[in-house]
Amino acid sequence: MRHVLSVLxxxxxxxxxxxxxxxxxxxxxxxxxxxxxxQPSLESSAAAASGLRRALDARGKQDxxxxxxxxxxxxxxxxxxxxxxxxxxxxxxxxxxxxxEGYMNTGAQKSSSTPHFARTGSTPAGKLSRKKNLTEVMAAxxxxxxxxxxxxxxxxxxxxxQKAKSMHGLRLITLLVPCLDGWxxxxxxxxxxxxxxxxxxxxxxxxxEDGCRYTLNGPQKTRPVRDYLExxxxxxxxSDGEIEQLQREVDAGWERLQQRMR
Amino acid sequence: xxxxxxxILLTGNHAVAWSARLARPxxxxxxxxxxxxxxxxxxxxxxxAGEFDAEILTPESEHxxxxxxxxxxxxxxxxxxxxxxQGLMLMHELLHYASGARAPIVMANVNRTIASPWAFWxxxxxxxxxxxxxxxxxxxxxxxxxxxxxxxxxxVAERVLLPVMVNLDAFYVSHSLEPVRVPSQALVDAYLPPYxxxxxxxxxxxxxxxxxxxxxxxxxxxxxxxxxxxxxPAAVADADREWQDRTGRGWGVIERYRCExxxxxxxxxxxxxxxxxxxxDRLRDAGQAVGLLKVRLFRPLPADALREALCGVRDVLVLDxxxxxxxxxxxxxxxxxALYGIKGAPGVHGYLAGVGGVNVPPEKIVxxxxxxxxxxxxxxxxxx
Numbered sequence: 099m100r101h102v103l104s105v106l107x108x109x110x111x112x113x114x115x116x117x118x119x120x121x122x123x124x125x126x127x128x129x130x131x132x133x134x135x136x137q138p139s140l141e142s143s144a145a146a147a148s149g150l151r152r153a154l155d156a157r158g159k160q161d162x163x164x165x166x167x168x169x170x171x172x173x174x175x176x177x178x179x180x181x182x183x184x185x186x187x188x189x190x191x192x193x194x195x196x197x198x199e200g201y202m203n204t205g206a207q208k209s210s211s212t213p214h215f216a217r218t219g220s221t222p223a224g225k226l227s228r229k230k231n232l233t234e235v236m237a238a239x240x241x242x243x244x245x246x247x248x249x250x251x252x253x254x255x256x257x258x259x260q261k262a263k264s265m266h267g268l269r270l271i272t273l274l275v276p277c278l279d280g281w282x283x284x285x286x287x288x289x290x291x292x293x294x295x296x297x298x299x300x301x302x303x304x305x306x307e308d309g310c311r312y313t314l315n316g317p318q319k320t321r322p323v324r325d326y327l328e329x330x331x332x333x334x335x336x337s338d339g340e341i342e343q344l345q346r347e348v349d350a351g352w353e354r355l356q357q358r359m360r
Numbered sequence: 361x362x363x364x365x366x367x368i369l370l371t372g373n374h375a376v377a378w379s380a381r382l383a384r385p386x387x388x389x390x391x392x393x394x395x396x397x398x399x400x401x402x403x404x405x406x407x408x409a410g411e412f413d414a415e416i417l418t419p420e421s422e423h424x425x426x427x428x429x430x431x432x433x434x435x436x437x438x439x440x441x442x443x444x445x446q447g448l449m450l451m452h453e454l455l456h457y458a459s460g461a462r463a464p465i466v467m468a469n470v471n472r473t474i475a476s477p478w479a480f481w482x483x484x485x486x487x488x489x490x491x492x493x494x495x496x497x498x499x500x501x502x503x504x505x506x507x508x509x510x511x512x513x514x515x516v517a518e519r520v521l522l523p524v525m526v527n528l529d530a531f532y533v534s535h536s537l538e539p540v541r542v543p544s545q546a547l548v549d550a551y552l553p554p555y556x557x558x559x560x561x562x563x564x565x566x567x568x569x570x571x572x573x574x575x576x577x578x579x580x581x582x583x584x585x586x587x588x589x590x591x592x593p594a595a596v597a598d599a600d601r602e603w604q605d606r607t608g609r610g611w612g613v614i615e616r617y618r619c620e621x622x623x624x625x626x627x628x629x630x631x632x633x634x635x636x637x638x639x640x641d642r643l644r645d646a647g648q649a650v651g652l653l654k655v656r657l658f659r660p661l662p663a664d665a666l667r668e669a670l671c672g673v674r675d676v677l678v679l680d681x682x683x684x685x686x687x688x689x690x691x692x693x694x695x696x697x698a699l700y701g702i703k704g705a706p707g708v709h710g711y712l713a714g715v716g717g718v719n720v721p722p723e724k725i726v727x728x729x730x731x732x733x734x735x736x737x738x739x740x741x742x743x744x
Contacts, residue, residue: 108563109563110563111435111561111562111563113431114571120571120572121572123568123571124571125571125572125573125574125577126568126569126570126571126572126573127567127568127569128568129566129568129571132566133563133566134561134562134563134565134566134567134568134569135568135569135570135571136431136434136561136568136569136570137568137569137570137571138427138430138431138457138570139427139453139454139457141423142423142424142427142454144424145389145419145423145424145425145427145428146427146428146430146431147431148389148417148419148424148428149387149389149417149427149428149429149430149431149432149439150428150431150432150434150435150561152387152389152415152417152428152432153386153387153415153431153432153433153435153436153437153439154435155415156386156387156414156415156437157386157435157436157437159562162562162563179420179421179424180419180420180421180423180424180427182420183419183420183421183424184419186420187417187418187419
């Protein structure tokens with residue numbers, strides 16, 4: 099969050115739905131972010147940001163950035179309907195989804211961003227379905243900019259925020275942020291795991307402009323998925339067959355992405 | 361007359377759109393729903409013709425409409441929207457959010473039955489089910505009153521910092537054409553200066569809204585909302601008086617029609633009042649001392665004014681075009697509570713009349729009044 103906001107600068111207003119981020123922002127009417135924060139209901143971030151955007155425009159504040167900082171539950175699930183609508187209207191907002199692949203603020207339950215076979219509080223035997231591909235779904239709205247980023251590659255993240263900042267319309271960054279507790283990883287492994295997610299091809303770094311121009315920004319897929327899984331307690335008890343299936347899913351996803359780069 | 365742009369034939373919906381235009385809101389998020397849609401359509405026509413300088417958003421749902429209204433209002437601009445029935449139901453969560461945010465949004469609601477089953481008829485259950493959301497509620501009897509009320513509503517909302525819902529009955533008001541005096545822009549501008557709040561969301565100010573608070577902060581905030589609500593009857597009366605000074609039209613907080621010496625007073629809201637006036641005239645012609653009390657401001661309920669108006673009256677007949685299962689008529693319930701324990705409290709007869717849009721002609725009300733005069737008030741509401 100610090101890295102996103104430092105690139106964005108002081109002329110911005112944040113919309114943060116109920117989440118761990120909202121706790122970090124502190125009690126009203128104060129804000130630890132040094133920019134104003136409006137907290138909407140969990141499901142209405144993109145709609146609230148749209149209203150805020152239009153009001154700032156009406157006041158002649160077209161240069162003030164409106165940035166949504168929301169989790170995956172508030173984005174992939176309950177907030178998705180209004181996000182799709184804001185994308186259809188191409189509202190001039192920057193939407194950053196802090197994707198930790200579950201409802202972590204309520205103690206780690208599954209969201210539609212939770213990956214296949216991951217154990218959560220609501221999928222104790224492992225999730226039976228695959229992770230929704232938010233970036234692709236949003237790119238299919240033909241928005242100016244949809245990108246993936248991760249805390250494991252900070253210069254890439256900063257560049258993407260900078261690029262998004264210079265554009266107009268709805269811009270989305272899906273930001274993979276490992277949750278130490280929710281994923282069951284050691285305190286010092288968050289950044290390393292974020293890098294491993296990219297290197298294994300589980301979470302490729304790329305950007306899509308106007309829904310069609312794809313660019314791969316991160317490293318090639320060089321590591322087996324098994325390396326990524328074995329350090330995370332949420333994959334405890336995953337069978338060899340399931341690991342092979344995950345590898346096939348990642349390979350297929352990577353191949354599909356390569357085709358779109360061409 | 362220079363204060364009028366003219367007298368034109370308008371439906372209630374189009375009168376609302378005209379009043380919204382004249383109030384110069386800067387942000388208008390809106391979603392279509394029968395029977396409110398003509399409000400949206402006329403506003404977007406005004407906008408397309410360059411006559412309405414507002415940001416119009418058309419999100420995917422009424423929920424997102426209200427979600428957009430709140431921070432737009434908190435960013436320091438005037439905000440208007442309109443809805444009906446299921447749309448209002450879908451907004452419910454955010455109606456609380458709006459009053460909690462002290463956002464002076466004005467919304468017109470066309471009162472329509474709520475599903476299931478699916479229906480389109482006049483019924484006030486939709487808005488009355490929102491009575492605990494912290495919204496001020498006004499009920500309009502006519503297109504003219506709807507127009508005047510929307511403009512007045514901004515004055516009230518921006519004074520007490522609470523949102524206002526202006527309700528008009530489906531079809532009887534929303535779609536009926538009547539001659540409406542549309543005030544001039546200059547008159548409205550003088551009555552309603554630009555919205556300039558003390559606090560608003562802006563990077564230069566750094567103030568935030570909505571994040572977590574302690575028990576004590578929450579408690580004090582709710583108490584402040586209550587204190588603001590307490591100021592509303594006087595604020596509505598002031599806004600109405602000043603409007604009357606400028607236009608010659610005033611509607612009151614409540615209105616007493618032919619209540620002098622009445623031993624029975626009919627109490628109702630919205631378009632039913634027009635029918636009840638007719639019934640009162642017939643009863644008066646027949647030598648019966650019957651009057652009408654129209655409740656224009658329902659939330660907060662102007663309990664002092666109601667007590668003063670009804671103390672000493674033998675019988676009160678409440679006509680509820682709404683139904684709360686397990687309770688009966690909402691106005692009946694509220695009125696009984698307001699009159700409870702006062703000296704000389706009247707017998708309060710509750711009739712569920714017109715629920716689901718069932719027609720209630722004047723002769724029906726005449727019959728109910730005669731019935732009420734002849735017997736003690738039942739403790740339970742009666743399906744009329």
